[in-house]
Amino acid sequence: MEGLTWAETDEMFCASTVLLEGVSDVAAVRAVALRLGVDLSSVHLVDLGGVTNVRRVLLEIVHTRPESDVLGLCDAGEVRFVLWALEAAGLGVAHERELPSRGFFVCHADLEEELIRALGTARTVAVIERLGLGPKLATLQQQPAWQGRPLADQLHRFCGVASGRKELLAGALAAELEPSEVPDPLRRLVERMARA
Incomplete structure (x- = not known):
């Protein structure tokens, strides 16, 4: 179920949906989750095919799966897209520093x-x-x-x-990475996935 596009998860149950910019982010999150022993069986890692698609996909999820816990990871330069998407979905936050409260975590520069x-x-x-x-x-x-x-x-x-x-x-x-070496945004995202 991991790494599917949102359309491919349409008929699946999901406790949480994780919005990720592309396939490399999906691969990294999957590897870290496995490294930290987090079960991904009810987690959908969604390849957005580019961060500019986050608004459309988030709105679809909010309207069709309001029970799903929506999480995400983005690069520092892409925060504005996530903020706009959350605002459009009625989940807005006032500032980037509040994104973790909504389950979205920001890489310092980028994932690499x-x-x-x-x-x-x-x-x-x-x-x-x-x-x-x-x-x-x-x-x-x-x-x-x-x-x-x-x-x-x-x-x-x-x-x-x-x-x-x-x-x-x-x-x-x-x-x-050893578990203690996992970068903060990735670690916090995976820990939030585990709680969901």
């Missing part, structure tokens, strides 16, 4: 940055190499625009450029 910072650059590189992507990372590092840039910046770019790679790495990096 949170994961890289939590793991550190050496462990992130080790995961990339274990997946056989080391040569592709080396190619990026040799590009004039990225030569001499901090490794964390290079890794952030590498993890976020290709959709298939983005999903693969988000899940793999999240799965590598």
